[in-house]
Amino acid sequence: MNLMKYFNYKFLKENLKQGKGIILFFLMILPFANIVSLFIHNLNHKYIISFANLSLLTYIGMFIIPLVIAYVLFGFIFKKKSVDFYLSQPINRKSIYITNLIGGICLITFTLIINVLIFKIFGVFTNISMPMSLITDYFIYFLVSYIFFYLLYILGFSLSGNLWTSLVVSLLLLCFVPFLRVVNNYFINLNNVYLVCPNGSLNCDNNIISADRAINEHSFVTPISFLFNSIYRNIDVIHTAIFALIYLFLSYYIFNKRKMENNESSFKNPRIHFLVKTLTVIPLCFIVYLCLTESTFDETLILIVLSFVYYIIYDLITRRSIYKFPLTLFVFIVTLGISLGIFTGYKKFSNKDIILNNVTEIKTERYDIKNKDVINKILQDEIDYKYYDYTNYTHMYATITNDNIKYTAILPIKETLLASLDEYLLPEAFDIAESDYASLYYNESFPITDNFRNMLKDYQPGNNVYDISYDLYKYVNHDYQKISIIVNEESSLTDYTMKILNSDFIKEYKNDNNVYNYIDILGFNDEDLANSYGLLRYILNANKQEFIKYLEEHQNDKITKDYIKIMSNNRCYFISDIVSFKELFNKFKENVQNDTEYQRLLKENNEYYK
């Protein structure tokens, strides 16, 4: 089919012209919101923008913007007057559908392109510079998702006679199957999950683990999977695209066959009205069931009454009258009864113990463990775990795959085992010189400059003498991968890092007027101080100007293995010239010798350590 044969540019132009105000408003609101969001990130020095950070507002817009576009272009079918006007124009239904479809897709593409441009412009003027692969993921993910929603709404419009009903139909198409999955998951997660002991028996202590069956997100479309896991996944995008294609063909067929006299009411056929209305009440029946099993009878009764009120209001909104009240009451009672019966029966049917005897994968945020030996070691840790021994364990969130079914669990793992995992489980995720962002230990990230990149090229691992590390991030395989590197003994990166740290320390210390803030000097011994932060703080703050002057003069000193480290407010300053600092510090001490506060602190300190 030659689509362009059915595309009528003049019709689209005129059709958009009449809705230009509302379309422009909704198309511009998203870029505007994104600008504000990026400004806030920039102000908070959050320069690593993840897919979730970037997507949140666009995700919310996904429910609204395609609806607005669909309403402007296809909303005429809800009113008799506009149906007469549009369909009497010299354009046939196929052309109306295809013209409006292409027009809507162009608007969606245009909005997303504006957003992409905003992201790129932010990269030029701020430290927020998003990797192109992230922006490409964003564009593909939301282009497919927005088109999916647009087609979903057109299908809803074509199936029903007014806006409210079409929204209900669209939501049912979108959410009903995921709702059933959630219900199914709820019942399955009431089960006990057992780990089989290494010898295959169930009789070892503590073999029951707290685990939930993971929702199989792979069978969802992007709008739903984003709720569970807001990362880009090709499989979600492919599913969404397939559903979008199905909706395209369905909506095209139904729009062409649609009885245009069906408008200003829900459905021409009251049976379909009843069916749709009843489907919408089933989730409420599930909540009633939950209330019945976990709450009081009074609360359940109130919920039932509220559900029935909703059932009535649905009629009032979609048909502007209550449709056969006795029948409505009867259908509601029958639906509630059947639903409660099914849920109760399903709980009984599904409530059996699950035994994990064939774990093939344990996946955490950091590791994807498929090695059978490692899996066994981790599971053995879980079996051996005793709650009073918690200090030797770390609890990690993991997804366990057993016989192709996934469970989410919190697994205790010995610190010693965890420490050894990195060695043989983590592949080099990327070449560090290709990193997008770096983050110093105090967690402020920055995009990598050419200069920094060159230093990374020359980087060689060494000893961690300064206890300073960088986390390097790169957007690989649709997510940020992280590699941590230590600042080694001697390299251009070391000097560069020390300058950054020292300069940052001075800046923070200068602006810090709180005399009670923490300050410490690691690697520095003074017999009078005996680890008294109070005394140290008093001596340094009493000589603050002179101290700052010293720090400024020595901030570019070359670092050596023998150093002392001043720490304050999550910043640190490295001093290599220990002798000069010692002299300075003694001078500072003399300056405050006669201060009563100093004497008081000294006395307090001596008594404490007596």
Place this chain on the structure above:
Amino acid sequence: MIELKHLSKSFGTSKDVLENLSCKIPDNAIYGLVGANGAGKSTLLRIINSIYKADKGKVIIDKKDAIDNETLKKEMVFIPDDLFFFNGYSLYNMAKFYQAMYPKFEISFVIKEAHKLKLDLDTNIQTFSKGMKRQCALLCAIATNAHYMFFDETFDGLDPIVRKHFKQLLANQMLKQDTTIIMTSHNLRELEDICDNLGLLYKGNILFEGDIATLKTNMIKVQISLKEEFDENNFKDFKVLSYKKVGKVATIILEDALDSKEKLKKMKPIILDYLPLTLEEMFIYQLEAKGYEFDEVL
């Protein structure tokens, strides 16, 4: 020519609105479609204009299937009874819309006529009165220069002067473009002085149709009195549609006007007056002859 073949249409479970309706509408004519409320006039126009889909039957225009035929639709314009204008649009904006859709649209016609009718081109149409809105819609429709024009309750809300003006515009349009105009009304008198043909829609079908000129020449209304006593049997050789006798004078409606006049002369009546026949009377007598009560039908 518009040819409607066995059209049927029902809305849901209710009775058929159109029931196996067939008729032919000649070219270059003004065809008036009359019928009571709910007779199916608007539905018929909507089916012809591909707004509604007929359950059965075909609409043939210029020997082509007219349903959703984009080429044909460029030669068709429809103004429904309930008018639609885009929110915030002025007459000029609406005219621009029509101009984009209809290749032969004459915006100069709209500007000229709006000036004559004192319609402000730049004022939001939604602020206009019902009659002014109707004028705007009619102007846009006529300016399309479409070959087929369909008007539902054409002159609804127009005052007599404006109504006359639009009748003149439609007549001019017919002469200029050989236009075929189909207009509906539930009021027969409204269409009397403009239509060439009339069709009476009753219970989803055309109960009666014909061109007005033929009707008028074919039917006569006479008041007659004969020397001797007479009754209806004296007129057995005539095609009598209605016979009423008060005293010695009978009022008779007859078909085959020419032939009947000859025959009447030969009867040597003492009184023979030919009375003017309104369209409404013609319909009443035709319907009575078919066994229907006029009030029930219209």
